[in-house]
Amino acid sequence: MSEVSSVSADLFLLDSLHDFQEHSLKLIEQSRRTIAILSHDLDVLLYGAPEFVQAISNFVRSSRHAQVQILVKNTKPLAETGHDLAKLHQRLSSKILLRKLTVEPQNTEMGFMLCDTSALLYKNDDNNYKGFANFNAAVEVTRLRETFDYVWQYGEPEPELQTLHI
Template identity: 60%
Template sequence: MAEQSAVSTELWLLDGLEDFRHYSLELLQQSNRQIAILSRDLDEPVYGTNHYVQALSEFARSSRHCQVQILIKDTKRAIESGHPLVRLAQRLSSKIEVRKMTQEPNNKEMGFMLGDTTKVLYKNDDNTYRGFYNSAASREVKQLREEFNYLWQYAEPEPEFQQLYL
């Protein structure tokens, strides 16, 4: 169960899958222009739910200025399962871009989702649902965004994610 931090009213300590599902939607609904996701395998229990995929679709279509970037460390599971977020990215390829990482992040175990310039959902370890959500984290978002941009620069499109039109 999420617990509000004593340090800040905008900081929530997360412990469990339901917390991550709830705050991933919260971050998405509070964002206006940019979403960036870094994940080992696109965490289907969080990013593959119908609610999340629908909310991301609405976000991407809400404005011509909206941008979604997704970096995945290991694409094998998403390819094999036909991940719903990948299918959405294929349909909205001008709004949602997915790439496979070729460089390792500084912390190889973490994953995160950034919203605009102030919101972060951070997963300490890809194997457990523990971390935090902060809706007023400008400094942290700036640092994570710089790392994300560096990794994005060297990432490659995943050929298996490309949709063929005949």
């Protein structure tokens, strides 16, 4: 179960899949404009959960300005297994952008979700459910957004995840 940090009432220490699922939904619900996700393989238990995919769908449909950017290091499992978030990307490709990571950030182990300019879900190691959610982390989000934007510019669309519009 997540625990509130003694540092801030907006900071929650997470140590289970359930914690990450719960806080990711809360972060999406409070988002208004942008969500950015950096992940090694877009963990299907977290980012492919039906509740998460539905929350993202609701988010991008909530405003014409709402947009999701997803950077994934290993896109092969997405194409092979039919990840629900990747399928949503195919249906809403102008609102949900997905690219393959081609340039590594300095911290190659981390994974995160940035929501607007101040909320953050962070996994210390993208393969483990240890990290934190911070609902008031403007400084950290700004720093991570710079990292995300840098690697995003070198990211490439994954041809196997693109849909042909005729």
